[in-house]
Amino acid sequence: MTAMAGAIARGEVGGRLWFYANYHCNLRCTYCLTESAPEVTRRELGREQIVERAREGRELGFTALGVTGGEPFVLEYMPELIAALGSELPTIVLSNATVFNDRRLREMEPLADLPVQVQISLDRPDPDDNDAMRGPENFRKVVEAVPKLVERGIGVRIATTLEDPDAADPHEMERLCELHRSMGIPDEDHVVRPIINRGRAVSNDLGVLAGFEQLEPELTLTADGAFYSPFAPTVRGGDLDTDLLVSRTTAPLREPAEMLARIAGSRPAGNDASIGIR
Numbered sequence: 001m002t003a004m005a006g007a008i009a010r011g012e013v014g015g016r017l018w019f020y021a022n023y024h025c026n027l028r029c030t031y032c033l034t035e036s037a038p039e040v041t042r043r044e045l046g047r048e049q050i051v052e053r054a055r056e057g058r059e060l061g062f063t064a065l066g067v068t069g070g071e072p073f074v075l076e077y078m079p080e081l082i083a084a085l086g087s088e089l090p091t092i093v094l095s096n097a098t099v100f101n102d103r104r105l106r107e108m109e110p111l112a113d114l115p116v117q118v119q120i121s122l123d124r125p126d127p128d129d130n131d132a133m134r135g136p137e138n139f140r141k142v143v144e145a146v147p148k149l150v151e152r153g154i155g156v157r158i159a160t161t162l163e164d165p166d167a168a169d170p171h172e173m174e175r176l177c178e179l180h181r182s183m184g185i186p187d188e189d190h191v192v193r194p195i196i197n198r199g200r201a202v203s204n205d206l207g208v209l210a211g212f213e214q215l216e217p218e219l220t221l222t223a224d225g226a227f228y229s230p231f232a233p234t235v236r237g238g239d240l241d242t243d244l245l246v247s248r249t250t251a252p253l254r255e256p257a258e259m260l261a262r263i264a265g266s267r268p269a270g271n272d273a274s275i276g277i278r
């Protein structure tokens with residue numbers, strides 16, 4: 001058994017290997033961890049690098065894969081890449097669902113036969129409230145895209161990000177749940193999580209603090225190195241945060257995997273990682 005497989009089996013490290021495919025995005029949400037926008041540095045990890053590290057990940061004992069950004073689907077090769085990853089391990093890809101035109105949807109159809117889920121952000125049941133955080137027309141585009149994915153048999157989850165989930169208006173949450181159910185998404189595929197106070201959320205004074213103590217260790221690869229969690233390689237003032245950098249080396253994957261396993265094994269007992277990106 002590899003060091004990483006042992007750490008995953010003991011529950012010290014999450015079994016999902018994450019990739020930051022890129023950092024640019026067609027949107028510029030107020031709480032974006034990566035300060036993403038159309039004009040930012042792309043920091044693209046690269047298709048071959050992702051496929052090769054995913055294969056190594058399966059051999060090392062990872063049990064699932066995740067792809068995030070930026071908006072992954074602004075990259076032309078993303079549907080094919082996700083299909084390749086889904087052939088290795090169950091895969092989740094995070095998306096804003098605003099770039100799914102007819103051609104893109106056709107390209108995504110093979111994902112229906114694979115253990116792949118597209119996790120789509122939808123924060124509020126009212127268009128104006130939702131779009132105030134995520135940008136004009138976001139709500140309309142999401143509620144148009146989700147049924148098109150569902151009718152093609154592609155797995156979809158809805159992710160809701162709120163300033164304080166515990167303080168959310170229950171009537172509003174019920175309307176949001178009625179909306180996702182009406183689009184064919186069951187309650188078990190709806191996740192609600194807090195805004196994390198990193199990236200653009202810091203400038204806008206939003207979210208909860210999250211650091212080493214609060215985050216579940218999950219190996220996360222970017223163009224700039226391997227990080228402790230998918231919440232770690234954030235951007236502030238245009239600069240990449242490196243407070244949770246594990247290693248500048250990402251290949252071979254065994255190197256950052258062993259480093260993360262050692263770090264995670266040294267966390268004090270009773271450490272309560274309570275924030276998940278999923």
Ligand code: SF4
Pocket residue numbers: 025026027028029031032033034035036037069070071095096
């Ligand atoms: S939160 Fe997601 S959709 Fe919004 S700007 Fe950031 S990467 Fe883009």
